[in-house]
Amino acid sequence: MPDPKQTPMAQVLREAGYKLTQPRLAVLQVLEENAAGLNPETIYALGRTLCPSLGLVTVYRTLDLLNELGLARRVHSEHHCHSYASAGSDHHYLICESCHRVIEFPCHGLEALLESVRMQTGYVISAHLLELSGLCPDCQEHPAESA
Amino acid sequence: MPDPKQTPMAQVLREAGYKLTQPRLAVLQVLEENAAGLNPETIYALGRTLCPSLGLVTVYRTLDLLNELGLARRVHSEHHCHSYASAGSDHHYLICESCHRVIEFPCHGLEALLESVRMQTGYVISAHLLELSGLCPDCQEHPAESA
DNA sequence: CCTCTTATTGAAAAAAACTTTCAATATGAT
DNA sequence: ATCATATTGAAAGTTTTTTTCAATAAGAGG
Structure with a gap:
């Protein structure tokens, strides 16, 4: 298990000038460990096992950020578009x-x-x-x- | 301006066994007249000019129905997936x-x-x-x- | 290592998006 | 014209997302 601060995704965050906070690293790690698209609520639940203080608001904010940086993307389906998955470019x-x-x-x-x-x-x-x-x-x- | 009950979209509805109600026809017409994807709130506003009693709930229900029949589709964008547009198959x-x-x-x-x-x-x-x-x-x- | 600046955070409240329920109504078959 | 019933709108409820703001923690600079 590599240092969460050293993963390629974390590097991109750092290089873009963002701080590598525990909450962000938790969301990153959850996305990296799950091939399936996850909705914010699920990411929140899984993320709290890594960072117990994690708030749902931060999950939303982090997903937006990762989306802008191209590290995560929304997964669209017929009826819902609430899931996100880690992404290449x-x-x-x-x-x-x-x-x-x-x-x-x-x-x-x-x-x-x-x-x-x-x-x-x-x-x-x-x-x-x-x-x-x-x-x-x-x-x-x-x-x-x-x- | 053709009879709203005779448009191809209306025909599909009829043939699938659904009633051609005023509210449904209003939603259909709004979608047909607008090339842009519209969100339910906008369809509701435009639809009320055609059928003043139209309710927002019915807009949602009709969009679901049209979606199932392949007559409308959700338009996905980076940040929101709330819009619908009329659709071929x-x-x-x-x-x-x-x-x-x-x-x-x-x-x-x-x-x-x-x-x-x-x-x-x-x-x-x-x-x-x-x-x-x-x-x-x-x-x-x-x-x-x-x- | 400390210290300090400031980006980031979580909780609460609010807003937006959507769904359920149900009595009233309009459709279209007869 | 009548009637059975699919459909409707309003209200209330739920879920999803955003805003606000005081408290916190990251990491740059000493």
């Missing part, structure tokens, strides 16, 4: 509908697609969100474990 | 960051991309959301009008 990811694990995937061909949309619509495209959902290999084999 | 669309217009775009090549992701990750992919944002041709020409 890519804006495309794949969610397992059964275990809710969120992974990023190698995505070639998207650039070409965007270019073709630009040509056809005349829009200048500055950002994208590609969210796929399906079943991960594990959940295909073990349909029962809807954890 | 495709799950990809393009949002103008200036005027907030939402359009669908011809999207070829996505199938191939999904297949390649399936091969590389082992996930069975059952749904996707592709949301692009940028500037529409109008807003490129008239940067001032941030309406």
